[in-house]
Amino acid sequence: MSREAAVARVLAAFDEGTWRAETARLVAIPTESQRPERREALERYLTEGVGPLFERLGYTLERHENPTGGGPVLLAERDEGAPLTVLSYGHGDVIRGQEGRWSDGMDPWTVEERDGRLYGRGVVDNKGQHLAQLMAVEAVVAERGRLGVNHRFVIEMGEENGSAGFREVVEARRARFDADVFFASDGPRTEIGRPNVTLGNRGVLNFDLVCRFREGGHHSGNWGGLLANPAVVLANAIAAICDGRGRVRVPGWDTGPAPAPVRRALRGVRREAGPSAPAIDPDWGAEGLSDIERVTAVPTFEVLAMTAGDPARPVNAIPPEARAACQLRFVTPLTKAEVLPALRAHLDASGFARVEIAPPDPANAIAFEATRTDPDHPFAAWMRAAVDRAPWDRTGGERCAVLPNSGGSNVTEVMQHVLGMPTVWLPLSYAGCRQHAPDEHVPLALMREGLGILASIWWDLGDPETGYRKEGA
Amino acid sequence: MNRETAQQAMAEYFDAGGFEDDLARLVAVPTESQTTEGLPHCRRYLEDEMVPAFEAMGFETRIFDNPIPDCGPVLLATRIEDPALPTILGYGHGDTVRGMDERWTRGAGPWRTAREGDRLYGRGTADNKSQHWINMKALGAVMDARGGRLGFNVKWIIETGEENGSKGMREVIESDIDAFRADAFIASDGPRVRVDRPTVSLGARGALNFDLSCDLREGAHHSGNWGGALADPVAILSHAIASIVGPSGRIEVEAWRPEPPSDMVRELLKDVTIEPGPDGPRPDPDWGEPGFSPAENIYAWNSFAVLAMLAGTPESPINAVQPKARANCQLRFIAGTDPADILPGLRRHLDAHGFSQVAIEDAPAANRGGYAASRTEPDDPWALMVRRSLERSTGVAPAVIPQMGGSICNELFTDLLGMPAIWIPHSYTACSQHAPDEHVILPLCREALQVMAGLWWDLGEEAPGRRA
Numbered sequence: 001m002s003r004e005a006a007v008a009r010v011l012a013a014f015d016e017g018t019w020r021a022e023t024a025r026l027v028a029i030p031t032e033s034q035r036p037e038r039r040e041a042l043e044r045y046l047t048e049g050v051g052p053l054f055e056r057l058g059y060t061l062e063r064h065e066n067p068t069g070g071g072p073v074l075l076a077e078r079d080e081g082a083p084l085t086v087l088s089y090g091h092g093d094v095i096r097g098q099e100g101r102w103s104d105g106m107d108p109w110t111v112e113e114r115d116g117r118l119y120g121r122g123v124v125d126n127k128g129q130h131l132a133q134l135m136a137v138e139a140v141v142a143e144r145g146r147l148g149v150n151h152r153f154v155i156e157m158g159e160e161n162g163s164a165g166f167r168e169v170v171e172a173r174r175a176r177f178d179a180d181v182f183f184a185s186d187g188p189r190t191e192i193g194r195p196n197v198t199l200g201n202r203g204v205l206n207f208d209l210v211c212r213f214r215e216g217g218h219h220s221g222n223w224g225g226l227l228a229n230p231a232v233v234l235a236n237a238i239a240a241i242c243d244g245r246g247r248v249r250v251p252g253w254d255t256g257p258a259p260a261p262v263r264r265a266l267r268g269v270r271r272e273a274g275p276s277a278p279a280i281d282p283d284w285g286a287e288g289l290s291d292i293e294r295v296t297a298v299p300t301f302e303v304l305a306m307t308a309g310d311p312a313r314p315v316n317a318i319p320p321e322a323r324a325a326c327q328l329r330f331v332t333p334l335t336k337a338e339v340l341p342a343l344r345a346h347l348d349a350s351g352f353a354r355v356e357i358a359p360p361d362p363a364n365a366i367a368f369e370a371t372r373t374d375p376d377h378p379f380a381a382w383m384r385a386a387v388d389r390a391p392w393d394r395t396g397g398e399r400c401a402v403l404p405n406s407g408g409s410n411v412t413e414v415m416q417h418v419l420g421m422p423t424v425w426l427p428l429s430y431a432g433c434r435q436h437a438p439d440e441h442v443p444l445a446l447m448r449e450g451l452g453i454l455a456s457i458w459w460d461l462g463d464p465e466t467g468y469r470k471e472g473a
Numbered sequence: 474m475n476r477e478t479a480q481q482a483m484a485e486y487f488d489a490g491g492f493e494d495d496l497a498r499l500v501a502v503p504t505e506s507q508t509t510e511g512l513p514h515c516r517r518y519l520e521d522e523m524v525p526a527f528e529a530m531g532f533e534t535r536i537f538d539n540p541i542p543d544c545g546p547v548l549l550a551t552r553i554e555d556p557a558l559p560t561i562l563g564y565g566h567g568d569t570v571r572g573m574d575e576r577w578t579r580g581a582g583p584w585r586t587a588r589e590g591d592r593l594y595g596r597g598t599a600d601n602k603s604q605h606w607i608n609m610k611a612l613g614a615v616m617d618a619r620g621g622r623l624g625f626n627v628k629w630i631i632e633t634g635e636e637n638g639s640k641g642m643r644e645v646i647e648s649d650i651d652a653f654r655a656d657a658f659i660a661s662d663g664p665r666v667r668v669d670r671p672t673v674s675l676g677a678r679g680a681l682n683f684d685l686s687c688d689l690r691e692g693a694h695h696s697g698n699w700g701g702a703l704a705d706p707v708a709i710l711s712h713a714i715a716s717i718v719g720p721s722g723r724i725e726v727e728a729w730r731p732e733p734p735s736d737m738v739r740e741l742l743k744d745v746t747i748e749p750g751p752d753g754p755r756p757d758p759d760w761g762e763p764g765f766s767p768a769e770n771i772y773a774w775n776s777f778a779v780l781a782m783l784a785g786t787p788e789s790p791i792n793a794v795q796p797k798a799r800a801n802c803q804l805r806f807i808a809g810t811d812p813a814d815i816l817p818g819l820r821r822h823l824d825a826h827g828f829s830q831v832a833i834e835d836a837p838a839a840n841r842g843g844y845a846a847s848r849t850e851p852d853d854p855w856a857l858m859v860r861r862s863l864e865r866s867t868g869v870a871p872a873v874i875p876q877m878g879g880s881i882c883n884e885l886f887t888d889l890l891g892m893p894a895i896w897i898p899h900s901y902t903a904c905s906q907h908a909p910d911e912h913v914i915l916p917l918c919r920e921a922l923q924v925m926a927g928l929w930w931d932l933g934e935e936a937p938g939r940r941a
Binding site for chain 2: 188202204206213214215216217218219220221222223224225226227228229231232233234235236237238239242243244245246271273278279280281283284285286291294295298300301302303304305306307308309310311313314315316317318319322323324325327329351352360361363364366406407408409431435436437
């Protein structure tokens, strides 16, 4: 009975094909949360997909309706009367399958192994990752006879739809979801060669900028020079929001240099996205920062889409309107509520009172707070040490990397701001995994390594010798 | 039979509904020149509508096939009374911009005229079917009033590719240049400066369309994983546009800033105010070149427009750094801007401002434009004669604009054929030409029929002598 035995047990299960077979079963349920007609699949994922896996391990299940009408929330609970309670999370929904756009006619709902990778919609985002967590828990329970901690595992079915309603579900019954610490897996490692813990996320807020100057287009010969051109004004406004290399120029968005522990944690952390990733632009973004700092430690502004006139068939007219779908990714301590007032003030001060800030496309109205657990927090430090005790290929580096927050955005705000606990993610994928695109995949060796690390961590969490003790306990 | 008889005949023609009936028939021919479906209709417009009308007035007609593939034919109608008399060259275009059927909010769509109050809606009502028809009908009225004579010779071009850049027009004229020669060009297109102000326009701004493109990589990349690491082409293109034209419309490209208008031009433009009409858009007073009046901005200065712009999928945006962005752009420019240096000058400007990633590319083939700028001097004898005639018919001195804001093939007449070119527009600025809900103001058409009858009458009596 040992950490090594628990690790060996989960790796043996992986080598017997358990992870692959269960992932295949889960991927086959087409849980696209952005398509209302998939509602039945969202339900089925809980009742037939993950529900039985939890029940086999003695979890009790609670299904919570989503007040927004989106996918339900499952809370699985396993209480051992232990001193520490851990909250885990996964999401069973996926983005659209994008059938027909996968290489060689692969079907997103049928996993396929090629060149040591497993392909399928959800293999990394997030079905394969919460399955890995569950398998690690199972290995530890089997080896030790108990987990050693109380466990609450929440499965959300609307993450790819902006987690609409998730916060409300939790807020309405805080005590049911409360725990001492949060530990889960989602997203990619920052370096494919070594694990990292991720302690939070950048915030995100989508909004539109609109110059709607008048009704109808007007002949550019008769009116060019008389009528303000909305596309020209909007281009100038965008140029006032970010400079020529993309650095934000809105004073209220500037959160200044990252705190010293964050900068310390990021020292030596690289970004590796694999061979098919786009080349990073050296002349873009903040100067004097590393690549990882540029995508996690500073706010970034993007124009997601822009349109004016009739770009499919331009005519010689001053267009009546120009619109840009925009996005700010931001870092703590800036909050969602501060983003648009700061932008409004900046636009007004820069002479762009005519540029309207409008709600984004409802189908893409994502908004998450920025979160970050202090890298020096005892749970963050404990988790890093636990990863360092785990078995993994150390050719990529000796120690687990620490990412104070990811560049992306997710529901961590609910755990940090609603429930108030330290949050640690251990991502099991890598940046080249094509999540949110055709050909989503995971290298099997990477997933196998991740399972071993998870089993080691769960062993240590429930071990009286090594286990994490919350402050004051 | 006299000047007034001819004008009276026009009033009767209009009041009896003849004008509306005729225009309805012309508009019903869907002569889009920017679509291949429109091409057969362009030919039909010439063969079934224009040729019979000209032949009824004693013209000989000749249709030139356009030497450029997928471009519409050109009609030349000729009526020589006496080779010793002066010859006028008339002009019109039978083609229209696209119908934009689904976007009309008034009338009965583009291809059926519909009257609402004083307005007659339909594609081509203003641009240009009513305008050449008015001039043709007035010519016929004068002929009738003079007992079958005009007192001058007439040649008349109806082209069917104006909205597609008048491609092939130059080649057609050059193929038999003597057939097109005349002493003065008089035609109608575009808007008056104000709905109630007769206008003489002596030239046209040129137009050059081009695309600005910023294409950085293949595919979009998740903004959470890549935002901050990958350059945003939309932001770069926005900065490039902002460097070309500032937030108040001032052109910053050095090669696009010609000599400011002369004192004579400025004096003429003092008398010109821009009146957009009841439903017209409000001119933005702070837009354009600082210190220039609206009239100077549109009739005597260059203007840059972003006609359309696209990045990403605006109908359903996704959270990704985009790979590319494109803006369809246009420069309208006055005579005095070096047309050969417009794009090289822009390239120098973009490079000097660090936008080497922004490419200048061809505009879409269906909207490539391409007109030179040209103008006739305001004190030319033909211009003075036309101004007198219009004042006699309407009781007010016409506004004189040195060149209309829009672009037409005017340089073919001033430069290739070497004659003064005088335009007498019959529409008004808020007519929505090139947009849904194009319309004409019917009382203005009625007045224009009489103005043109007066002008054709006067030309038979006091046309300046044959030019050398």
